[in-house]
Amino acid sequence: MENKNDLILEVDHLTVNYELEDETVEAVRDVSFQLGRGKTLGLVGETGAGKTTTALSILNLIPDPPGVIKGGTIKLDGDNVLDKTIKEMSRIRGKEVSMIFQDPMTSLNPVFTVGDQIAEAIMIHEKLDKKAAFEKAQEMLQIVGIPGERAAEYPHQFSGGMKQRVVIAIALACNPQLLIADEPTTALDVTIQAQVLDLMKELKKKYGMAMILITHDLGIIAETCDDVAVMYAGKIIERGSLEEVFNTARHPYTEGLFNSLPNIAERKERLKPIPGLMPDPTKLPKGCAFAPRCPYAKPSCIDVMPEERHFGGTHYCSCNAYDDESFHLEREDIVL
Amino acid sequence: MSDILLEVKNLKKYFKTPKGMLHAVDDVSFTIERGKTLGIVGESGCGKSTTGRCIMRLIEPTSGQVIFDGVDLASLSGRQMRKARKDIQIIFQDPFSSLDPRQTVLQAIAEPIIQNKLIKGTAAIEKRVLELMETVGLAERLINSYPHELDGGRRQRIGIARALSVQPKLIICDEPVSALDVSIQAQILNLLEDLQEKLGLTYIFITHDLSVVNHFSDDIAVMYLGKMVEKAPAEELFAHPTHPYTKALLSAIPVPDLRYKQDRILLKGEIASPVNPPDQCRFRKRCYMSCDQCKGKEPSLVEMTPNHFVACHLCQIG
Amino acid sequence: MRERNTLVSRQYRKRSRAGEVWHRLKKNKGAMIGLGIIALLALVAILADVLVDYDTQVIGMTLKDRLQHPSKAHIMGTDDLGRDIFARLLYGSRFSLSVGVVAVAIAVVVGVILGAFAGYYTGGIVEDIIMRATDIFAAVPNMLMAIVIVAALGANTLNLMISVGVTSIPQFVRTTRAAVLTVTGQEYIESARAIGESETKIIFKHILPNCLSPIIVRVTLRVSSAIISASSLSFLGLGVPAPAPEWGSMLSSGRAYLRGYSYMTLFPGLAIMITVLAFNMVGDGLRDAMDPKLKK
Numbered sequence: 001m002e003n004k005n006d007l008i009l010e011v012d013h014l015t016v017n018y019e020l021e022d023e024t025v026e027a028v029r030d031v032s033f034q035l036g037r038g039k040t041l042g043l044v045g046e047t048g049a050g051k052t053t054t055a056l057s058i059l060n061l062i063p064d065p066p067g068v069i070k071g072g073t074i075k076l077d078g079d080n081v082l083d084k085t086i087k088e089m090s091r092i093r094g095k096e097v098s099m100i101f102q103d104p105m106t107s108l109n110p111v112f113t114v115g116d117q118i119a120e121a122i123m124i125h126e127k128l129d130k131k132a133a134f135e136k137a138q139e140m141l142q143i144v145g146i147p148g149e150r151a152a153e154y155p156h157q158f159s160g161g162m163k164q165r166v167v168i169a170i171a172l173a174c175n176p177q178l179l180i181a182d183e184p185t186t187a188l189d190v191t192i193q194a195q196v197l198d199l200m201k202e203l204k205k206k207y208g209m210a211m212i213l214i215t216h217d218l219g220i221i222a223e224t225c226d227d228v229a230v231m232y233a234g235k236i237i238e239r240g241s242l243e244e245v246f247n248t249a250r251h252p253y254t255e256g257l258f259n260s261l262p263n264i265a266e267r268k269e270r271l272k273p274i275p276g277l278m279p280d281p282t283k284l285p286k287g288c289a290f291a292p293r294c295p296y297a298k299p300s301c302i303d304v305m306p307e308e309r310h311f312g313g314t315h316y317c318s319c320n321a322y323d324d325e326s327f328h329l330e331r332e333d334i335v336l
Numbered sequence: 337m338s339d340i341l342l343e344v345k346n347l348k349k350y351f352k353t354p355k356g357m358l359h360a361v362d363d364v365s366f367t368i369e370r371g372k373t374l375g376i377v378g379e380s381g382c383g384k385s386t387t388g389r390c391i392m393r394l395i396e397p398t399s400g401q402v403i404f405d406g407v408d409l410a411s412l413s414g415r416q417m418r419k420a421r422k423d424i425q426i427i428f429q430d431p432f433s434s435l436d437p438r439q440t441v442l443q444a445i446a447e448p449i450i451q452n453k454l455i456k457g458t459a460a461i462e463k464r465v466l467e468l469m470e471t472v473g474l475a476e477r478l479i480n481s482y483p484h485e486l487d488g489g490r491r492q493r494i495g496i497a498r499a500l501s502v503q504p505k506l507i508i509c510d511e512p513v514s515a516l517d518v519s520i521q522a523q524i525l526n527l528l529e530d531l532q533e534k535l536g537l538t539y540i541f542i543t544h545d546l547s548v549v550n551h552f553s554d555d556i557a558v559m560y561l562g563k564m565v566e567k568a569p570a571e572e573l574f575a576h577p578t579h580p581y582t583k584a585l586l587s588a589i590p591v592p593d594l595r596y597k598q599d600r601i602l603l604k605g606e607i608a609s610p611v612n613p614p615d616q617c618r619f620r621k622r623c624y625m626s627c628d629q630c631k632g633k634e635p636s637l638v639e640m641t642p643n644h645f646v647a648c649h650l651c652q653i654g
Numbered sequence: 655m656r657e658r659n660t661l662v663s664r665q666y667r668k669r670s671r672a673g674e675v676w677h678r679l680k681k682n683k684g685a686m687i688g689l690g691i692i693a694l695l696a697l698v699a700i701l702a703d704v705l706v707d708y709d710t711q712v713i714g715m716t717l718k719d720r721l722q723h724p725s726k727a728h729i730m731g732t733d734d735l736g737r738d739i740f741a742r743l744l745y746g747s748r749f750s751l752s753v754g755v756v757a758v759a760i761a762v763v764v765g766v767i768l769g770a771f772a773g774y775y776t777g778g779i780v781e782d783i784i785m786r787a788t789d790i791f792a793a794v795p796n797m798l799m800a801i802v803i804v805a806a807l808g809a810n811t812l813n814l815m816i817s818v819g820v821t822s823i824p825q826f827v828r829t830t831r832a833a834v835l836t837v838t839g840q841e842y843i844e845s846a847r848a849i850g851e852s853e854t855k856i857i858f859k860h861i862l863p864n865c866l867s868p869i870i871v872r873v874t875l876r877v878s879s880a881i882i883s884a885s886s887l888s889f890l891g892l893g894v895p896a897p898a899p900e901w902g903s904m905l906s907s908g909r910a911y912l913r914g915y916s917y918m919t920l921f922p923g924l925a926i927m928i929t930v931l932a933f934n935m936v937g938d939g940l941r942d943a944m945d946p947k948l949k950k
Binding site: 161189197218222223243246247260262263270275277 | 595
Binding site: 389392394418419421422425426428429430433434435436437438442447448451452458459462466476477478479480482495498502 | 661662663666671840841842846848849850860863864
């Protein structure tokens with residue numbers, strides 16, 4: 001295992017509920033994962049899997065009410081984030097952990113110039129005067145590939161891809177140790193997405209920061225991440241290094257995801273979708289939440305909550321089917 | 337005799353804007369054979385959706401011909417066109433806004449049947465609606481549900497049932513799966529494929545996602561800023577992409593397979609404005625291969641190898 | 655009949671949309687209290703002739719009973735002409751409610767039609783004319799406009815309704831246009847066109863029904879301000895002519911006796927306030943119940 005000091009983030013048994021008037025949504029259920037310094041973790045899952053809630057918990061930004069962190073610890077650089085006061089938290093946000101949101105159109109304030117918005121982040125966390133901060137802002141713009149002169153322009157004068165670059169510049173302005181990117185390229189066109197991803201990879205290397213990349217696109221994960229965690233109905237059902245999860249997937253849901261993707265590299269005759277729908281997060285089964293859609297499920301899966309098993313290396317997977325030692329998925333392991 | 341269902345000739349759609357004429361679709365021509373699928377690919381603002389809407393005149397084209405089953409749709413009167421729409425249907429991208437929130441599943445699917453007076457009598461109409469629901473995989477118990485009670489995949493199934501209800505010959509699928517989750521996306525794609533086989537439908541499949549069209553189409557047309565820049569049978573296009581934009585687009589797709597490595601072509605800058613474009617290659621400013629030749633006239637679509645058309649000066653010089 | 659019962663859709667009957675709005679509205683205490691008050695007022699207004707005798711109790715003067723404080727015989731006291739204030743208030747509900755409702759009805763009919771045209775045919779001369787006219791209309795203070803109209807047409811109940819109605823038109827034009835604009839941009843309108851529906855059918859079947867919620871909310875809120883406008887005009891002597899017991903004119907006639915006999919203004923004032931409050935509570939409740947964003 002990695003040395004504890006090499007970990008920037010340790011999440012243990014995190015449980016988050018949204019308590020609505022007459023029902024409770026179990027958004028994140030007993031989630032644990034670690035992230036090493038300078039590493040990128042990809043958090044994959046479909047709508048409602050709990051990816052964004054997990055990320056927001058790290059910044060202690062769960063909207064409360066209705067969100068309630070029910071239990072668990074989130075250690076950022078060794079300190080539990082959940083014990084911090086509001087004041088301490090605001091010092092951490094932006095400075096040590098930054099977040100990029102999906103929609104660049106709404107994450108910039110239309111009445112301030114982009115330069116001012118970047119400078120603001122700098123002024124809050126670094127003791128710089130306005131002028132120095134604005135100069136640093138221009139530098140940041142150049143780093144993300146926008147001419148420094150454009151700092152005096154307003155967000156509406158930028159295109160979608162450019163706005164997302166500005167958002168990245170704001171997030172990186174204070175050299176955070178951890179960057180959380182929530183679907184950073186979903187709203188962008190493919191060629192622009194390629195530019196932005198490329199930029200993010202490059203900057204990550206340059207600053208040596210760790211990153212959590214939330215996405216539903218396995219292709220993006222394959223190209224940017226070191227580690228992967230697959231979420232389904234609030235739980236991490238499989239996690240491990242990129243190679244472990246992509247080449248030797250162990251969970252039936254992960255297999256299902258790969259099968260349902262149209263792949264540009266090989267033209268499949270027919271897609272094999274996962275049948276059925278995501279379970280209602282207010283009425284989750286007692287056991288495995290994927291059991292109703294799982295082709296390998298036994299009747300007992302509905303009642304027995306699977307334990308997380310170790311599959312060598314950093315590879316973990318929660319599935320009851322492995323109670324039977326001879327069990328293996330239909331998908332064949334890829335040997336490189 | 338070739339069995340051509342739709343022939344689009346020199347289709348143009350310009351929009352008036354305060355800054356000048358916006359060339360949304362500029363001189364696009366193509367044909368589709370009965371029972372086949374044409375994929376139209378491109379990024380936002382390339383005119384792919386406008387092309388689809390011009391075909392069924394949801395947007396009036398500025399000029400050009402749309403010959404459907406031997407009839408030029410552009411020449412029909414409003415009333416005749418409304419009747420002709422029965423044969424061409426469209427499935428929309430956003431299953432959250434393409435259904436009237438006040439209509440139940442039954443009402444939404446029955447509406448086109450009643451409108452076109454295909455079946456008479458409440459019981460008979462309901463029977464047909466139930467048939468359609470079964471065809472697209474909607475459970476009978478959902479018949480009185482409202483769209484907001486259903487998830488994206490089911491709503492998209494309602495949209496498909498609505499389109500099928502008038503027994504069209506051609507269905508224009510405008511990004512039908514891009515708003516859906518991966519596992520649901522595959523369900524809908526398979527459904528569309530099954531329907532094509534069973535009912536002999538012809539599709540125009542509009543999308544920004546090349547991996548989806550690859551899976552789905554017989555022919556693929558790539559559009560950039562209102563122009564068709566390349567058109568070829570799907571396998572040919574993926575095996576020998578020729579236009580620099582097609583190559584860049586293909587290389588930009590992230591592939592979820594660690595074995596698959598390729599050199600990425602990163603394009604400079606962003607899509608230019610389609611307002612009053614100059615008479616030269618519209619991709620020139622972003623093109624990584626452009627030369628002096630490209631500053632000349634706008635390149636036209638030329639058949640390089642059989643059935644493979646490309647609009648690029650460089651490729652045409654060879 | 656037998657055929658109808660075999661319909662599959664009958665087996666899966668469920669609450670309609672209106673039913674759902676009602677279900678949510680029921681949970682809102684304020685709205686239900688408001689609705690109760692309005693229902694009571696409406697009942698009183700309808701039964702006014704049965705409850706009190708117009709000629710003797712409402713307008714009949716009994717000068718020996720003038721200016722009596724509330725007592726068992728006159729629970730709200732009597733006014734300067736010896737008329738029972740309670741009886742007059744009961745009867746007065748007729749005027750307030752009818753003026754409020756009719757005035758808003760006028761405004762809705764005119765405003766919604768104009769707003770729908772302006773919203774559907776955007777960017778054209780139709781929209782320009784309608785919207786600029788609306789702007790000019792809205793720029794004149796409501797009260798002033800109403801006074802001018804009543805002054806020009808003459809003071810009577812019908813003209814009061816017309817003047818209050820006309821001043822409410824701009825609000826409905828704007829509300830409707832905004833709603834139509836949003837709905838017209840939705841794909842289901844294109845979808846309706848794609849199955850061959852005509853423009854008129856689309857407007858009436860798809861666009862207007864989906865614009866109803868903001869309009870209904872606006873209606874309830876507007877009824878309350880119409881009641882205030884009507885009372886204000888009557889207070890100024892431009893509304894329902896004496897001796898009819900309009901609440902505003904009752905308030906006005908009590909003004910002279912404010913020091914010694916404050917109940918003469920207190921009770922009509924309360925009546926106006928409670929009615930307006932009731933409509934406002936229902937309006938707010940409806941807005942919450944109809945707002946899809948609050949849906950889970």
